[in-house]
Amino acid sequence: MNAAPHNTPSARTSTQSRIQRPIATSGPLPSNQLVRRAGLSLWLIAACLVALSILSGCAPEPKPIAFEPNLVHAMKYQIKEGMPMEQASEDAFWIVTEMFGTPEDPKLPAIVTEDEDLAQVVSVDNLKRASGRIGESGRGLYQTHCVTCHGVTGNGRGELSSTMSPYPRDYRKGVFKFKSTDRGEKPTREDLAKLIKNGINGSRMVAIPNLTDEDVQALVDYVIYLSWRGELERSLIDDAVYELDLESGDRVINPNDRNSTDEELKETFDDSWELAEDFALEIGEAWMEAPDAVVEVPEAPEGIIVTNSHEEFVQIANSDQADELAKSVARGAMLFKGKIASCSKCHGEKGLGDGQNTDYDDWTKEWTIGIGIKPENRDELVSLMARGALPPINAQPRNFQQGAFHGGSTAADLFRRITIGIEGSPMPAVTFVDGEFEEEDVWHLINFIRSLQTAEPAEGASPTPAAKPDAAQSVSL
Numbered sequence: 001m002n003a004a005p006h007n008t009p010s011a012r013t014s015t016q017s018r019i020q021r022p023i024a025t026s027g028p029l030p031s032n033q034l035v036r037r038a039g040l041s042l043w044l045i046a047a048c049l050v051a052l053s054i055l056s057g058c059a060p061e062p063k064p065i066a067f068e069p070n071l072v073h074a075m076k077y078q079i080k081e082g083m084p085m086e087q088a089s090e091d092a093f094w095i096v097t098e099m100f101g102t103p104e105d106p107k108l109p110a111i112v113t114e115d116e117d118l119a120q121v122v123s124v125d126n127l128k129r130a131s132g133r134i135g136e137s138g139r140g141l142y143q144t145h146c147v148t149c150h151g152v153t154g155n156g157r158g159e160l161s162s163t164m165s166p167y168p169r170d171y172r173k174g175v176f177k178f179k180s181t182d183r184g185e186k187p188t189r190e191d192l193a194k195l196i197k198n199g200i201n202g203s204r205m206v207a208i209p210n211l212t213d214e215d216v217q218a219l220v221d222y223v224i225y226l227s228w229r230g231e232l233e234r235s236l237i238d239d240a241v242y243e244l245d246l247e248s249g250d251r252v253i254n255p256n257d258r259n260s261t262d263e264e265l266k267e268t269f270d271d272s273w274e275l276a277e278d279f280a281l282e283i284g285e286a287w288m289e290a291p292d293a294v295v296e297v298p299e300a301p302e303g304i305i306v307t308n309s310h311e312e313f314v315q316i317a318n319s320d321q322a323d324e325l326a327k328s329v330a331r332g333a334m335l336f337k338g339k340i341a342s343c344s345k346c347h348g349e350k351g352l353g354d355g356q357n358t359d360y361d362d363w364t365k366e367w368t369i370g371i372g373i374k375p376e377n378r379d380e381l382v383s384l385m386a387r388g389a390l391p392p393i394n395a396q397p398r399n400f401q402q403g404a405f406h407g408g409s410t411a412a413d414l415f416r417r418i419t420i421g422i423e424g425s426p427m428p429a430v431t432f433v434d435g436e437f438e439e440e441d442v443w444h445l446i447n448f449i450r451s452l453q454t455a456e457p458a459e460g461a462s463p464t465p466a467a468k469p470d471a472a473q474s475v476s477l
C-alpha cells in the first residue's frame with residue numbers, strides 16, 4: 001500500500017524519553033521492573049535446573065506463540081532511504097499489538113467494533129475459535145492446520161515454507177491471487193472459504209478433511225484478521241518513512257505519552273493514535289466492500305462452446321460437436337501465440353510454462369528490485385533474509401499440460417483469471433482490441449488451454465515443483 005499523503009500533524013515530533021526495549025514486547029517496561037523480571041526468571045531457571053537434576057524432568061513452559069514484527073518491511077527502507085527504522089518498527093508493532101492483541105488473545109481495534117458495519121467484517125467469536133493453541137478445547141484451528149506453512153504472524157514463513165514454490169502466502173501485504181473481485185480489491189469471504197475448504201490445486205495446500213463449515217468460516221475470519229493487522233503495520237511504517245523525520249527522532253507513537261499530563265505530549269499521542277485508527281478503518285472498509293467488486297462473468301454468446309472441466313472437454317471432443325470445438329481450440333491457439341494476447345510469451349508456444357520464467361512475484365520484488373537490488377545478488381540481500389525474507393525464487397508461469405489450476409478450474413474461474421490476471425504475480429490482465437481480440441475470445445483461449453492437458457489431474461496431484469535446492473537455504477538467525 002502506498003503511503004497516502006495524510007496530513008500528519010507536525011506535532012508528532014517528540015523525542016523525549018525514548019526507552020529501549022526489545023522489539024517483540026508489546027509495551028514499555030520501566031527498567032527497574034525489567035531488572036526485577038530478569039531476576040525472577042533467572043531464579044525460576046535456577047529452580048528448574050535444580051528440580052531437573054533431582055527429578056530428571058522439568059515440565060517445560062509451553063513455548064510462547066507470538067506475532068513477529070515486520071522487520072523486512074522496515075529494513076528495506078533502512079537500506080533504500082538510509083534512515084534508521086528500528087524505533088519506527090517498534091512503535092508500529094506496539095500499535096498493532098494494542099489494537100489487534102496477540103495470537104492467544106486476539107481482538108479488533110475499538111474503532112472497528114464500535115462501528116456497526118465494520119464490526120461485521122470479522123467475528124470476534126470466530127477469532128477466538130481459530131486462534132489459541134493446539135488442543136485447547138474449541139480453539140487452535142490456525143495452529144493445527146495452517147501455521148506450519150503460513151507462520152504464526154501470517155507472514156508465509158512457517159517451518160515448511162522454504163521448500164515450496166510459490167511460497168505460502170504472506171497475508172500482510174493484503175494482496176490475494178485467486179479471487180472473484182477486480183484487481184486492487186480484496187477477495188470475498190466466499191473466495192477465501194473456497195480455497196480453505198478445497199485447498200489450492202497444484203500447490204502443497206491441500207483440502208483438510210473434517211473441517212466443518214463453521215471451522216472454515218472461523219479460519220476465513222482469522223486470515224482477514226492477520227491480513228488486516230499486517231497491512232496496518234506496513235501502512236504505519238510506510239507513513240513513518242514518507243511523513244516523519246525519523247532521523248531527528250520523530251516517533252510513530254510514543255507509548256509513554258498515552259496518559260501524559262503534559263498536554264502537548266498527550267495531544268501528539270492522540271494524533272498518532274487517530275492516524276493509526278484511520279489506516280485501520282481504511283483497510284477494514286476495503287474488506288467490507290469486496291462483495292461489491294465481484295467481476296461478473298458474462299454468458300458466452302450463442303454457438304461458443306464453454307467447457308467446465310477437462311473431462312467435459314474430452315466428452316465434447318468425442319461428440320458430434322467435435323468440429324466446432326476444434327475450431328474454437330484453433331482460434332484460441334492463434335490468439336495464445338499471437339502478438340496481441342501474447343500468452344505464449346510466458347507460457348511458451350506449447351503452454352508448458354517455459355516462456356519467460358525468470359520474473360518474480362510482487363512479494364519478492366518489493367524488497368529486491370523495489371530497493372534497487374537484483375534478486376540474483378544474494379550477497380546484498382543477506383541482511384533482509386536474516387530478518388525473515390525468504391530467498392527469491394522465480395514466479396513460474398503455469399504449465400497447462402498438468403491441468404492443475406490454483407484458482408479453480410471451471411470456465412467461470414478461468415474466465416476471471418484470464419481477464420483480471422493474477423494479482424501479485426507477473427500474470428497480467430488482458431487488454432482487448434476491437435475486432436482482433438474480444439471478450440468472447442476468452443472462451444476460445446480456455447478451450448485451447450484445456451486441449452493442452454494430457455491427463456485428468458488426480459486430486460492434489462502434480463504439485464508445483466519444489467523451490468530450487470539452492471533457494472531453499474534460508475538464512476535464519
Ligand code: HEC
Nearest residue numbers: 145146149166167168169176177178196203204205219406
Ligand atoms: C502445506 C502448506 C500449507 C498449509 C498447511 C496451508 N497453506 Fe495456505 N497456502 C500455501 C501455499 C503454498 C499458498 C500459495 C499458493 C499459490 O500462490 O499458488 C497458500 C495460499 C493461501 C492463501 C492465499 C490465496 C490467494 O488467493 O492468494 C490463503 C488465504 C491460505 N493459503 C490460507 C490457508 C489457511 C487458512 C490454511 C489452514 C487451514 C492454510 N492456508 C494451510 C500453503 C499452505
Ligand code: HEC
Nearest residue numbers: 341343346395396397398405406407408417422425426427
Ligand atoms: C508476463 C507473463 C504472463 C503472460 C503474458 C501471461 N501469463 Fe498466464 N500466468 C503467468 C504466471 C507467472 C502464472 C502463475 C501465477 C501464479 O499462480 O502465481 C500464470 C498463470 C496462468 C493461469 C493459471 C490460473 C490458475 O488458476 O492456476 C492461466 C489459466 C493463465 N495464466 C492464462 C494465461 C493466458 C490465457 C494468457 C494470455 C491472454 C496469459 N496467461 C498470459 C504469466 C503470464
